[in-house]
Amino acid sequence: MLFETWRYIGNNWAYIGRLTVEHLQIIAVANGSAVFFGVLIGIFVSGRGRERLAQLVMYLASIMITIPSLALYGFLMGILSALGLRSIGFLPVVIALTLYGLLPIIRNTYTAITEVDPAMIEAGRGMGMSELQILWKVKLPLAVPVIMAGLRQAVVMNIGIAAIGAYIGAGGLGQLIFRGIANWRPHLIVTGAIFVSLLSIAADLLLGRVEWLATPKGIRTRGRA
Amino acid sequence: MIKLEDVTKIYPDGTKAVDDVTLEIEKGEFCVLLGPSGCGKTTSLKMINRLISLSQGKIYVDGRDVYQMDVNQLRRSMGYAIQEIGLFPHMTVEQNVTTVPRLLGWSKARCRERTAELLDLVGLSPPETFMRRFPNELSGGQKQRVGVARCLGADPPILLMDEPFGAIDPITRERLQDEFLRIQDEIRKTIAFVTHDIHEAVKMGDTIALMRDGILVQHAPPAEMLAHPKDSFVEDFVGSDRALKALQLMRVRDVMDETPPKVRIDESLETARGRMQELGVNFLAVVNEDERFEGWVNRRVLRRSGEQVKDVMMRYTVTGRRDTPVNEALSLMLGSAIGNLGVVDRRDKLIGVVTFRSLSEAIQASYSEDEDPDEAHAERETAA
Structure with a gap:
């Protein structure tokens, strides 16, 4: 089977590459919006006198993470079709992953x-x-490394969850896995798994580096990562 | 310059942190707000730049009600330094120091120039080596200096300082206090300075405003407060050793005997004994041909055998200067064999002697001088 996997990868470079790009697109859009909304929400709930709101928001965000992804996809499909939007493929998966990514970033x-x-x-x-200058010149620069750590967590987590998005037609590396299951071709499953893992590891390393670069010089505690 | 008029702060839970305080700080005055923790001194300070809102009363800066001014402009016109320093760790020393100038929109070149000037002033030189450093690359004392430089950033006429030397070791603190006094001598700012340390207050302040339970108990120059504590609380707070503390306010020139009994190093023992007899003293200061201070002789050493004074004299090189604080002089005297202190000028010429007697006479004189009830009363009136 290892040999088959190896041969399959060798013969299907272009295809795997395309799936990887699809996968990355989903991740980029989803986590991009998760950072955008997460940071805004995080800033908002950190305001004075909003401690209870902050607790509530983070409670909701942690519940969100416990919802199985397939159930969330299904749920979103219902909502999107009711709104007259495309209910399968890219959109519901991106929305779901955005929601999953919010928790580490808001927190x-x-x-x-x-x-x-x-x-x-x-x-x-x-x-x-x-107050705005304090936020912009003091609080945010100091928070950047921690926010980046949250993003890194969200990305690594979402790369795995995004694979399931193939089930509702979003494409990506999950497609290999689902085809492998449907047709009982284990080497496809293994190939998909390997690339999802590699992507996670690569993203983790890359974002670790970005996190270090984004840390203001004066508060870097360790040497070059 | 700064005027608090019937200022009261009541917190929502009913605590009266500051109770009807009226206090005036003159232009160029270094006013120390002193008192035990919870007495309202920090609250009073923070009401001046509106970090804490006041409940009743008025605060004027240069005759203008602070509540009629834009709050950020008000704050940018005053230096502000706190015990925790609060340097921004993600900014360089230069960026920290020019926080206010940059808020005011100074040009880069002007900011750089100002940083160099300020770092030099607070003793961080050469400035070029410190400018680009980050706070985590500085020692505690250096951070404190940057904190002081930062509060002087845009050259504000008023400084508000909340225990700015509180968080450092005693030796560094002592040095920073001395340097800050030297700086203040140069820049003559109007300063409100909070501390709970009576020594710091006596050393630094032109006046001390002593507070208790939100009430301003006494506002007076340190010497007056030490000599005439208004009530038993002030007396307790300044301590039973207040006479000793008062010594640090006096200089050797105030207490020294300017015509000390002396003998030249090459005169005979006979002459020395005769002079002692004649003047009715127990010691003579020994000087050389150029009036340079060499040491002492007393009756005991004059009984030894020898020809000239230099054969028997006690050579003693510890001396004071005209502007040595009297507490230091006293400590030198206690540590010396003879119990006196020779006072010399820059060329080591003897210009006077401090003895225990001249010391206690001078202290008594200063007390009775202040004792004039009308004068003391009048001073308190202006202070209040």
Whole structure:
């Protein structure tokens, strides 16, 4: 079977490449929007007097993660078709992955911002920075590495979940796995699994590096990652 | 310059943190807000730049009600330094120091120039080596210096400082206090400075505003507060050793005897004994031909055998200067064999002597001078 897998990969480079690109597209769009909304929500709920809201939002986000992906896809398909939108393929999968990706990003944004040393915020305010300037010049730069760590977590997690998206026609590496199951061709399953894993590992390494680069120089605690 | 008028702060839970405080800080005055923790000193300070809102009363800066001003502009016009320093770890020393100038839109070149100037002023030189460093590359004392430089950033006429030297070891703190006094001598800012350390208050302040339970108990120059504590609380707070603390406010020039009994190093023992008899003293300072201070003789050493003073004298090289604080002089005297202190000028010429007697006479004189009830009363009036 190993030999078959090897031969299959050798003969189908272009096809696997295309599936990988599809997979990456889903991940990029989903996690891009997860970062966008997650950071906004995280900033919003970290505001003064919103502790209870923050707890609620993070509670909801953690419940979201416990919903099995197939159930979420099904659920979203229902909603999307009711709204008259394309209910299979790319869209529902991207929405589902965005929802999954929110938790680590909201949580990390919230934690990073609320844990900025209050002395620093007081110093900033006392010197005449507006709240927006404090957010933009003090809180966010300090939160960036933690937010990036959340993104990294979300991406690695979503690469696996995205494979299941092939079941509702979103394409990607999951397609290999589902074809392998449907036609009982184990080497297809193995190929799909291998590439999903490789993608996860690559993304993890790459984002680790990005995380380090995004960390402001003065707070880097270790050497070059 | 800064005026608090019947200022009261009541928190929503009913706590009165500051109770009807009226305080005026003159232009160029270094006013120390002093008191035990929870006395309202920090609250009072933070009401000046509106970090804490006031419940009643008015605060004026340069005659303008702070609540009539834009809050961020108000804050940018005052330096602000806190105990935790609160340097931004993701910014270089230069960026930290120019926080306010950059908010005010200064040009890059001007910011750089100002940073160099300030780092030099706070003793971080050469500035070029420190500018590009990050706070985590600095020692505690250096961070504190950057904190001071940052609060001077845009050259504000007013500084608000909340225990800015609180979080460092005593030796570094002592040095920073000295340097800050030197800086203040140069820049003459109006300063409100919070501390709970009476030593720091006495050392640094032109005036001390002592608070308890939100009430301003006494606002007076340190010497007056030490000599005339208004009530038993002030007396307790300044401590039973307040006479000793007052010593650090006096200089050797205030207490020294400027015509000390002395003998030249090459005069005979006979002459020395005669002079001692004649002047009715127990010691003579020994000087050389150029009036340079060499040491001491007393009755005991003059009983030894020898020809000239230099054969028997006690050579003693510890001396004071005119501007040595008297507490230091006292400590030198206690540590010396003779119990006196020779005062010399820059060329080691003897210009005076401090003895225990001259010391206690000077202290008593300063007390009775202040004792004039009208004058003391009038001073308190202006202070209040």
